[in-house]
Amino acid sequence: MKVPPSPRDRQARAVRLGPRSVAALVLVSAVGVAGFGWPFLAPPDASLNAHAQDAPWLFAGLLVLLVAVVAATISESGLGPKAVAMLGVLAAAGAALRPIGAGTAGLEPMFFLMVLSGRVLGPGFGFVLGSVTMFASALLTGGVGPWMPFQMLSMGWFTMGAGLLPGPDRLRGRAELLMLAAYGFLAAFAYGTVMNLAGWTFMNTLASNIAFDPDASIPDNLARFFAYCLATSLGWDGGRAAVTVALTLALGTPLLKALRRATRRAAFEAPVAFEKADEVSRPT
Numbered sequence: 001m002k003v004p005p006s007p008r009d010r011q012a013r014a015v016r017l018g019p020r021s022v023a024a025l026v027l028v029s030a031v032g033v034a035g036f037g038w039p040f041l042a043p044p045d046a047s048l049n050a051h052a053q054d055a056p057w058l059f060a061g062l063l064v065l066l067v068a069v070v071a072a073t074i075s076e077s078g079l080g081p082k083a084v085a086m087l088g089v090l091a092a093a094g095a096a097l098r099p100i101g102a103g104t105a106g107l108e109p110m111f112f113l114m115v116l117s118g119r120v121l122g123p124g125f126g127f128v129l130g131s132v133t134m135f136a137s138a139l140l141t142g143g144v145g146p147w148m149p150f151q152m153l154s155m156g157w158f159t160m161g162a163g164l165l166p167g168p169d170r171l172r173g174r175a176e177l178l179m180l181a182a183y184g185f186l187a188a189f190a191y192g193t194v195m196n197l198a199g200w201t202f203m204n205t206l207a208s209n210i211a212f213d214p215d216a217s218i219p220d221n222l223a224r225f226f227a228y229c230l231a232t233s234l235g236w237d238g239g240r241a242a243v244t245v246a247l248t249l250a251l252g253t254p255l256l257k258a259l260r261r262a263t264r265r266a267a268f269e270a271p272v273a274f275e276k277a278d279e280v281s282r283p284t
Contacts, residue, residue: 021124025160028127032153036197039212039221086262087129090117094133095140108240110137111191112247113255114155115184118162119176120259130159150198154191161187177252184244192237196229 090113097110114133118126134155138148165183167176201212210227213220 025124025127028153029157032150032157035150035153036194039197039201039225040218083125086121087125087132090129091133091136094129095136098133098137099141107243109243109247111158111188111240111244112184112251114159115162115180115187115244115248116252116255116259118159119165119168119180120256120263121163122168123160123163126159126161126163127156130155130157133159147195147198150195154194157194158187158191176256177249180252181245181248184248185241188241188244189237192233192240193229196225196233200225200228 094110094113094117097113098108100107100109110133114126114130117129121129131152134152135148138144138151162180162183165179167179171179210224210231212224216224
């Protein structure tokens, strides 16, 4: 007979995904898949500079869809000021961590914080947190450009994936840390691979045999892309993955406890109740 988790063990969710929230997330993800995967879907006469043209539109569309995600969440789960405050604190922390290792062999400590935050606060909160964190860090570091909407989408997926991992209410201790470390390792490589799609098409076909060729077949372009990833980003992705694993194993336990304690004290899911004031007796 299964014993239900105690209220202390049950993981609070700052954002509960309802039908409208799920629909908005699916729409955002569909836009992202189209934006990233167009080299394998576009006709042979696709322009090599297509991202320079579609990125601003994707950026504008992404912001609108992110607002739709938040609006759907507010209407379904009552995203309150405490959840917004938690979002702001974690996004600011992630944005501050990113410049520490930026430009140094892919050493990016913000990724482990996104993994732990997504695990504790759930996939809905995680997607918004990842996107907002990347937006804030781009403003902080001056990294605003056509690549930014792709970074926002990739980080949103990265953080949301941590919230979708199994056993949020029961799995604790070393087993949970190992699962999060394994996820962070694989997701760090996945993030780098997906982001390569945003820059791969800018390479000149005449300058390299691993550049995107609009006239080539899909299998040929897949082989080119695989070679491009091995040649340009394997070292960076490996550094990102190693740092994410090391920080998760070293700091994961206290940070998970702190995040869970903060969500319990914030009581995101506690219903708002107004007590009826005692009637003051009037002298007859």
